[in-house]
């Protein structure tokens with residue numbers, strides 16, 4: 146049995162204070178898991194569970210716009226595991242699919258964008274748990290449900306793979322700050338949940354591997370930036386009002402830019418925004434087939450392999466091979482650019498007369514992880530097929546799914562590569 150736990154929003158720096166207690170137990174520890182850009186929950190979780198980046202799984206952010214099927218650009222929030230993006234093309238990229246093809250059963254708890262995934266045998270959607278606990282409704286209650294479901298899934302012995310996500314730290318970090326008493330207290334209770342899961346696995350008398358990671362970090366907010374309001378004052382005002390262009394984001398360190406204009410017009414808008422002091426960089430996205438332009442994934446160490454050779458990138462990019470068989474699989478939701486803001490600046494997609502929603506927010510994420518170190522997460526692993534006590538400097542979220550596939554000894558086609566220094570060649574004897 147293999148178990149993957151996500152601690153949402155806990156940066157690798159914030160986690161360091163707890164790392165030694167896991168090392169002492171024999172866990173291997175990857176100090177820094179380089180996250181996605183935008184460094185947001187849905188993109189990061191889709192990347193972790195598929196082993197692909199957003200040019201293939203097409204989950205860019207927690208919000209999107211439908212540019213191909215709608216006459217105008219409209220904002221769509223994905224909260225509630227929006228079924229628009231939960232399509233067969235996405236499901237088939239998940240590790241759940243590769244496992245099901247080998248008659249291996251999965252249980253999935255509160256993982257984003259899994260609605261209707263037919264390759265998950267037991268699915269607990271975050272949205273349905275939220276409805277059930279509506280009265281109390283806190284993130285801690287949601288995590289109590291996730292813990293309970295995870296323990297039940299382990300004790301049932303019915304599943305080969307369990308993926309679960311805890312959301313409490315992320316929620317309190319946004320609300321009170323990443324280092325606030327409230328957020329740290331919650332993180333401590335989630336660390337307790339992890340120990341509970343580890344103890345349950347250890348007592349289960351069966352072979353297991355346990356992985357824990359975080360999808361991104363947090364950093365403190367100081368000021369705000371509203372690019373749609375800037376467009377409304379610019380020479381592109383008419384295009385904005387006609388819903389031909391729009392920035393979309395959810396109180397984030399970066400915003401997606403959607404446009405129906407020509408590439409040249411888009412580039413003019415990008416260079417205009419690149420002059421604003423709040424902007425780190427306006428990245429142009431490639432038009433589709435897997436080869437991202439401008440985002441420089443090759444420069445991210447550890448993306449393809451731990452040595453940073455970038456070999457993993459070549460095999461999956463280029464023609465988009467393997468994904469071309471699902472026509473219409475999502476280019477409808479593809480932004481043309483990502484506006485990355487400077488550290489501590491929070492972007493919001495409001496347009497007058499809409500009022501800011503996020504001014505009370507203390508911490509946020511979304512920034513490019515190359516620019517803001519705190520955006521990155523960490524990973525821990527222990528089990529029968531994991532080397533004991535390894536310390537790995539860094540790897541990438543895209544390598545999680547292939548690493549778990551390697552532990553299962555099944556093929557899983559994706560862009561990421563297994564973290565070789567984590568996996569043991571020999572299976573440990575289970576007592």
Ligand SMILES: [Zn+2]
Nearest residue numbers: 153154186360
């Ligand atoms: Zn998250």
